[in-house]
Amino acid sequence: PRTAGFAFPEWAYKPESSPGSRQIQLWHFILELLRKEEYHDVIAWQGDYGEFVIKDPDEVARLWGVRKCKPQMNYDKLSRALRYYYNKRILHKTKGKRFTYKFNFNKLVLVNYPFIDMGSAGSGVPQSAPPVPSGVGTHFRFPPSTPSDVLSPSEELRSPGVFSAVARRMARGSVSDCSDGTSTNSELEEAGVAAGDDRPADRVFRNLLHPRLSHDSLFRVYGPLSPFPVSPLPGPGGLLAPPLSPALSMTPTSHLPYTPSPSLSPMLGSHFSFNPEDMKRYLQAHTQSVYNYHLSPRAFLHYPNIVIPQPQRPDKGLGGSAAAGPHPPTHPLHHHQSEEPHLSPFKFKLQPPPLGRKQREGLPASGAGHTPSITTSGLGSSSSQCSNSASSGLVNSSGGPPKIKVEPISDVESEEEVEVTDISEEDDNCDVFAPPHSNGGPAPLPCNDGIVDDDDLEEDVFKTPAAPTSGAGPGLGLALLGLKAEPRELGLGQGPPSSPGGTRCIPLKLRFKRRWSEDQRMEAEAEEAEDKKSRAEKEEPVQEAEPKRVEENRDGKSPVSLAAPLGTGQRRVSSELQRATAQLSLENNGC
DNA sequence: CCCGGAACTC
DNA sequence: GAGTTCCGGG
Numbered sequence: 078p079r080t081a082g083f084a085f086p087e088w089a090y091k092p093e094s095s096p097g098s099r100q101i102q103l104w105h106f107i108l109e110l111l112r113k114e115e116y117h118d119v120i121a122w123q124g125d126y127g128e129f130v131i132k133d134p135d136e137v138a139r140l141w142g143v144r145k146c147k148p149q150m151n152y153d154k155l156s157r158a159l160r161y162y163y164n165k166r167i168l169h170k171t172k173g174k175r176f177t178y179k180f181n182f183n184k185l186v187l188v189n190y191p192f193i194d195m196g197s198a199g200s201g202v203p204q205s206a207p208p209v210p211s212g213v214g215t216h217f218r219f220p221p222s223t224p225s226d227v228l229s230p231s232e233e234l235r236s237p238g239v240f241s242a243v244a245r246r247m248a249r250g251s252v253s254d255c256s257d258g259t260s261t262n263s264e265l266e267e268a269g270v271a272a273g274d275d276r277p278a279d280r281v282f283r284n285l286l287h288p289r290l291s292h293d294s295l296f297r298v299y300g301p302l303s304p305f306p307v308s309p310l311p312g313p314g315g316l317l318a319p320p321l322s323p324a325l326s327m328t329p330t331s332h333l334p335y336t337p338s339p340s341l342s343p344m345l346g347s348h349f350s351f352n353p354e355d356m357k358r359y360l361q362a363h364t365q366s367v368y369n370y371h372l373s374p375r376a377f378l379h380y381p382n383i384v385i386p387q388p389q390r391p392d393k394g395l396g397g398s399a400a401a402g403p404h405p406p407t408h409p410l411h412h413h414q415s416e417e418p419h420l421s422p423f424k425f426k427l428q429p430p431p432l433g434r435k436q437r438e439g440l441p442a443s444g445a446g447h448t449p450s451i452t453t454s455g456l457g458s459s460s461s462q463c464s465n466s467a468s469s470g471l472v473n474s475s476g477g478p479p480k481i482k483v484e485p486i487s488d489v490e491s492e493e494e495v496e497v498t499d500i501s502e503e504d505d506n507c508d509v510f511a512p513p514h515s516n517g518g519p520a521p522l523p524c525n526d527g528i529v530d531d532d533d534l535e536e537d538v539f540k541t542p543a544a545p546t547s548g549a550g551p552g553l554g555l556a557l558l559g560l561k562a563e564p565r566e567l568g569l570g571q572g573p574p575s576s577p578g579g580t581r582c583i584p585l586k587l588r589f590k591r592r593w594s595e596d597q598r599m600e601a602e603a604e605e606a607e608d609k610k611s612r613a614e615k616e617e618p619v620q621e622a623e624p625k626r627v628e629e630n631r632d633g634k635s636p637v638s639l640a641a642p643l644g645t646g647q648r649r650v651s652s653e654l655q656r657a658t659a660q661l662s663l664e665n666n667g668c
Numbered sequence: 669c670c671c672g673g674a675a676c677t678c
Numbered sequence: 679g680a681g682t683t684c685c686g687g688g
Contacts, residue, residue: 100678102680147682153669158681160671175669
């Protein structure tokens with residue numbers, strides 16, 4: 078069990094989506110160094126959770142250069158790479174302290190969370206972790222950067238049906254909206270506010286996970302090992318396990334008492350080495366993580382189904398990893414099942430375009446740099462990476478079509494609240510057009526993307542051709558289902574699943590957007606306040622539907638969408654939405 | 669030192 | 679996509 082690997086859908090192995098197979102990333106490398114005592118003179122944890130200081134910049138750079146076979150590496154370059162993490166929100170600089178950076182716990186956590194096999198993490202070793210906040214009172218807060226996660230009691234987690242709600246929250250909490258990678262993020266974070274990230278991935282999370290969960294998972298995952306302190310306390314504790322999502326459930330053995338001694342390695346276990354075994358795990362974790370923050374949300378959607386406690390991972394997908402192809406019979410989540418993953422063929426990753434770039438007028442014809450062809454043979458363990466490029470998954474992408482970079486318009490707005498606009502639009506649109514797909518006609522992508530994120534939705538939905546969901550799994554998967562389900566279950570009265578009819582994504586989309594926006598807004602607020610404040614949301618009753626409503630109401634924006642309140646005859650919209658939702662959920666398969 | 673844009677590589 | 683390299687600016 079502990080070693081249980083998770084089966085990933087093939088898409089996870091595609092080059093595009095699985096960076097895991099790629100080269101080691103800097104932050105992983107940093108973490109690696111951090112956990113090894115040998116390097117404590119060079120780099121070590123320091124200060125707050127996740128904060129580390131590079132004691133010997135040149136050495137770290139050298140090591141990194143070795144690892145990457147870049148002899149020319151130096152701290153200046155390495156630090157540039159580090160700076161890129163600011164926007165990605167993986168790291169941020171600790172101002173005022175030289176060579177000191179800090180990991181963004183949230184991000185990392187989330188990232189790994191789903192797939193990680195926590196069980197294995199148990200044997201922690203490294204002591205190198207940053208100090209854990211011991212006296213955390215009742216509320217344990219994650220690192221500052223993760224404001225939104227407010228932790229309150231974890232009840233919600235427990236209730237089964239809750240999952241969706243939870244998921245949503247979790248996602249929300251853990252991530253903030255990142256607006257764009259513009260320069261300010263780091264600062265915002267420091268302020269305790271996570272810059273907004275609206276990235277798709279994040280969004281996805283929102284729908285899928287609950288903040289607490291994430292923590293938990295984190296806990297388990299990084300658990301003792303991780304540098305990030307997890308609170309042993311109340312909330313998350315053992316409770317999580319059972320109630321959690323299917324994915325979580327996978328980690329049986331896990332709830333260990335918390336042991337403060339971090340080092341990252343959910344994947345690694347006590348020590349990391351490049352031997353196949355470790356690598357494999359590492360990569361797996363890595364992969365996931367990577368895409369967590371970068372990948373398209375869709376992935377996550379699939380995730381629930383995907384996660385199968387299998388020791389082996391399907392390579393190439395041929396064999397039919399459990400997950401991929403058709404809809405595997407998923408495991409039953411507590412209630413609503415999820416659906417099958419349908420791989421969405423599209424991958425747009427919309428990242429916030431760098432906003433203001435100053436364009437330099439002059440186009441100096443500068444020659445490119447030199448191309449030193451240096452091939453240093455690797456050293457010992459680390460060396461392997463240098464020379465070979467893995468040939469793992471190959472995707473047959475017939476000729477490489479020109480890559481188009483799409484810059485979502487919405488991004489800009491998405492920054493902070495954009496939603497209104499979108500929503501309104503959507504709404505209208507929704508009702509107005511959204512022809513019901515009669516037939517099993519696959520509702521085009523919408524399902525997948527739509528749910529996921531606005532940008533994606535928009536993009537995908539409109540731009541992409543119909544999505545052939547092979548399996549017809551409901552792309553939306555859990556998230557959607559969960560959401561939708563909620564209403565029904567509540568007793569909205571939707572009959573059991575089976576209302577055909579037009580499934581239209583739009584409604585969902587709408588919903589999501591709204592929700593999203595709201596969430597974000599909330600997040601922002603919350604964040605500002607710092608995690609602490611638990612939002613009202615949490616308090617909601619376990620009911621699944623509740624959360625949504627609450628949130629919406631809270632904002633006062635548009636209570637319309639989601640679950641129609643019981644008894645309340647909201648606008649027709651709501652009813653429609655409900656209906657649609659219900660149908661969707663039912664028909665998801667068809668989707 | 670640190671920041672981030674830009675071009676370029678893999 | 680994830681850096682790497684170069685660089686002007688603070």
